[in-house]
Amino acid sequence: MATSEILEHPAELPPVLASGPWRWMRRHFFSSIGQTLLTIVVAAIAIRTLWFLLHWAVLDAVWVAADPQVCRDAGGACWAVIVEKHRPILFGMYPYDQHWRLVLMIVIYLATVIASLTPACWKRSLLIPMWIASVTAIAVLMFGGVLGLPYVPTSEWGGLPLTIILFTGSVLFGMPIAVLLALGRRAPLPVARGLSVVFIESLRGVPLITILFVAVNIFPLFLPAGMEVNKLLRITLSIAVFFACYQAEVIRGGLQAIPRGQYEAAASLNMTYWQTTRRIILPQALRICLPAMTNHIIAAMKNTSFVIIIGLFDILTATTAVMQDPLWRQFYIEAYLFVALVYLVFGLALSMYARRVESWVAVGRI
Amino acid sequence: MNAVSKWYGAFKVLNEISLEIQKGERVVVCGPSGSGKSTLIRCINRLEEHQKGDIYVKGIELNDSVKNIAAIRSSLGMVFQSFNLFPHLTVLENLTIGPTLVRHMKRKDAEERAMHFLRKVRIPEQAHKYPLQLSGGQQQRVAIARSLCMEPEIMLFDEPTSALDPEMIKEVLDTMIELAESGMTMIVVTHEMGFARTVADNVILMADGNIVERAEPEEFFFNPKHERTRTFLDQILKH
Numbered sequence: 001m002a003t004s005e006i007l008e009h010p011a012e013l014p015p016v017l018a019s020g021p022w023r024w025m026r027r028h029f030f031s032s033i034g035q036t037l038l039t040i041v042v043a044a045i046a047i048r049t050l051w052f053l054l055h056w057a058v059l060d061a062v063w064v065a066a067d068p069q070v071c072r073d074a075g076g077a078c079w080a081v082i083v084e085k086h087r088p089i090l091f092g093m094y095p096y097d098q099h100w101r102l103v104l105m106i107v108i109y110l111a112t113v114i115a116s117l118t119p120a121c122w123k124r125s126l127l128i129p130m131w132i133a134s135v136t137a138i139a140v141l142m143f144g145g146v147l148g149l150p151y152v153p154t155s156e157w158g159g160l161p162l163t164i165i166l167f168t169g170s171v172l173f174g175m176p177i178a179v180l181l182a183l184g185r186r187a188p189l190p191v192a193r194g195l196s197v198v199f200i201e202s203l204r205g206v207p208l209i210t211i212l213f214v215a216v217n218i219f220p221l222f223l224p225a226g227m228e229v230n231k232l233l234r235i236t237l238s239i240a241v242f243f244a245c246y247q248a249e250v251i252r253g254g255l256q257a258i259p260r261g262q263y264e265a266a267a268s269l270n271m272t273y274w275q276t277t278r279r280i281i282l283p284q285a286l287r288i289c290l291p292a293m294t295n296h297i298i299a300a301m302k303n304t305s306f307v308i309i310i311g312l313f314d315i316l317t318a319t320t321a322v323m324q325d326p327l328w329r330q331f332y333i334e335a336y337l338f339v340a341l342v343y344l345v346f347g348l349a350l351s352m353y354a355r356r357v358e359s360w361v362a363v364g365r366i
Numbered sequence: 367m368n369a370v371s372k373w374y375g376a377f378k379v380l381n382e383i384s385l386e387i388q389k390g391e392r393v394v395v396c397g398p399s400g401s402g403k404s405t406l407i408r409c410i411n412r413l414e415e416h417q418k419g420d421i422y423v424k425g426i427e428l429n430d431s432v433k434n435i436a437a438i439r440s441s442l443g444m445v446f447q448s449f450n451l452f453p454h455l456t457v458l459e460n461l462t463i464g465p466t467l468v469r470h471m472k473r474k475d476a477e478e479r480a481m482h483f484l485r486k487v488r489i490p491e492q493a494h495k496y497p498l499q500l501s502g503g504q505q506q507r508v509a510i511a512r513s514l515c516m517e518p519e520i521m522l523f524d525e526p527t528s529a530l531d532p533e534m535i536k537e538v539l540d541t542m543i544e545l546a547e548s549g550m551t552m553i554v555v556t557h558e559m560g561f562a563r564t565v566a567d568n569v570i571l572m573a574d575g576n577i578v579e580r581a582e583p584e585e586f587f588f589n590p591k592h593e594r595t596r597t598f599l600d601q602i603l604k605h
């Protein structure tokens with residue numbers, strides 16, 4: 001009887017909440033006197049700011065002008081400075097008539113990276129030859145000295161290609177170092193543990209600028225006379241090691257999250273330490289700490305701008321140098337906004353890709 | 367296994383355990399929680415290190431020699447209470463990773479062998495799923511198949527069914543019974559007394575790091591010699 005009563009009872013539906021834009025606005029912006037006031041003040045500030053920006057950046061802006069006087073008369077943003085100076089900003093002191101090599105380099109680089117980030121291309125038989133070919137092509141383009149291309153020493157490299165090389169190099173060298181340091185910190189051998197801890201803690205406690213300074217000015221003193229390690233390589237490795245120390249701590253967190261049973265199952269299958277690490281532990285640990293790793297990769301991209309102190313002209317330093325031009329220097333804000341945009345595009349692309357990878361991990365696609 | 371002792375800190379988990387198991391024998395180990403059952407079988411494949419006494423598996427001494435440990439582990443299969451499948455690999459990859467990586471088998475051969483054992487544990491249709499998409503009982507059967515792919519001569523089970531819902535216990539026990547019928551040497555830590563009665567040649571009761579009683583199931587269940595065994599049986603048969 002009780003059952004039939006329950007069955008006959010009409011199913012209760014959740015109350016339908018009134019909706020619509022007005023209700024939504026009232027609930028979120030005008031639900032009390034205090035909130036109403038706040039909404040009005042914030043809206044007023046926002047509208048004023050947007051109005052100003054619209055005028056400055058669009059309505060009163062000058063887009064093309066060979067003479068900076070046109071900009072001064074207009075009073076708005078002077079985007080003309082970017083049209084005028086984009087080549088030295090993007091390519092630094094690289095010989096002007098050779099800039100096409102850098103454009104080609106960036107195209108090859110982007111194509112290689114985009115292909116490498118596509119799961120369909122994740123085959124060793126494809127990735128390894130592709131990277132060897134790209135790195136060779138990029139080296140030939142950048143250095144020249146063969147195939148009738150004039151030689152350009154690294155001291156003349158600059159701008160976006162230099163930033164790209166520093167960033168990619170430091171991540172490519174840094175990730176393996178980070179993994180080794182993280183493994184070392186948890187290794188069964190006390191020596192490996194001790195070394196990793198000392199290495200990580202001492203380098204993490206020092207500003208990157210100091211490390212770069214040591215690499216450029218002090219490290220050569222320890223080399224035997226006549227021996228020289230390319231400055232660009234030294235800088236890349238320094239950023240790589242600095243990056244690795246932070247990344248190692250992130251990866252260690254991932255390693256700690258792997259249950260003991262995984263190690264025991266691998267041991268009972270008679271897998272060696274390296275087999276277990278490579279095939280069982282790292283793949284899981286790296287998936288776990290993917291979001292935190294992305295953080296440090298984006299930071300590494302921005303860290304490349306520290307090379308300003310040792311006289312390399314990455315995109316940011318190149319901009320500073322270019323904006324010394326007395327004719328255009330008052331429009332430095334526009335120039336820096338342009339550089340910020342370049343960083344933003346790369347940074348956003350990285351974090352959007354990372355989010356995509358996280359969702360692949362979540363659905364078990366990789 | 368002769369006079370094996372092990373301590374965790376100052377706590378003696380195994381107290382001079384001596385035990386001999388013949389090829390083809392099936393031994394069930396039971397006893398109250400914390401009595402050292404897991405530690406005992408984990409010492410046999412060096413997931414734990416014993417500190418006194420000797421352990422020999424197939425005449426090979428279990429000591430610090432990496433070669434000996436590898437030789438012994440290659441004749442042992444282990445099934446854990448919590449399955450310990452590799453969650454980032456598919457079922458098939460879980461089964462082939464050992465043979466390809468450790469035994470250097472060709473991928474195709476390893477996959478054939480994997481499918482053979484998946485059919486044996488009756489889940490060949492799950493080969494391309496990930497472990498976490500399977501039920502507990504299915505995962506444990508995959509774990510058994512994973513061990514079998516390494517062609518062990520002795521299988522160790524540490525409470526293989528105690529993390530499972532009742533309706534899944536049977537499917538895992540059935541798999542184990544079939545394995546026993548095929549002549550596999552088995553050491554099984556379990557509280558499934560039905561399994562012990564039908565399959566075991568010997569039942570061992572452990573308490574506080576000692577082997578209290580070792581007897582054939584008939585003896586063990588209906589005519590136990592020790593008071594301790596009687597109270598233990600009373601306790602678990604009540605539930």
Ligand SMILES: Nc1ncnc2c1ncn2[C@@H]1O[C@H](COP(=O)(O)OP(=O)(O)O)[C@@H](O)[C@H]1O
Nearest residue numbers: 374375379397398399400401402403404405406
């Ligand atoms: N890694 C460890 N460190 C310290 N004590 C442990 C460890 N593993 C197990 N023990 C202790 O050893 C005793 C025996 O454990 P175990 O062999 O797991 O018992 P069982 O499997 O019979 O329940 C328990 O008292 C447990 O608390």
Ligand SMILES: [Mg+2]
Nearest residue numbers: 403404405525
């Ligand atoms: Mg146990």
